[in-house]
Amino acid sequence: MRILVVNGPNLNLLGKRELAIYGKTTLWDIENRLKKKFSKVKFEFYQSNSEGAMIDMLQKGMDGAFDAVIINPGAYGHYSYAIQDAVSALKIPVVEVHLTNIHAREEFRHRLVIAPVCKGVITGLGPMGYELAVQYLLEA
Secondary structure, rough: OEEEEOOOOHHHOOOOHHHHHOOOOOHHHHHHHHHHOOOEEEEEEEEEOHHHHHHHHHHHHHHOOOEEEEEEEEEHHHHHHHHHHHHOOOOOOEEEEOOOHHOOOHHHOOOOOOHHHOEEEEEEOOOOHHHHHHHHHOOO
């Protein structure tokens, strides 16, 4: 299985920013844990602070390069209809992941605009959310 893992704005700062909210685990740690735990999966990891760059990467999923996508759109998850359109165009399963429990945070974080076009959403389980997304995609 080939899985594209797309991470949005500020996720490159995991382990450095707001440690009380996001913890000490870095994006690199998450990626390495996935590669180690799911050694038979071919991952492509991508992080960008740019909405357009994320859309360009997601569109690569339209040409058969990937079997599934895991996306943590960060703050874009709350308002990016452009990313929603890109995900909607994919003919492969997409799972949205958020590290924190968005429902226990600020009101603006409670609404996800990309989630309705995803196969599922995992929120509030920290880095394990990525692992659960992979496990689901392998078993689905």
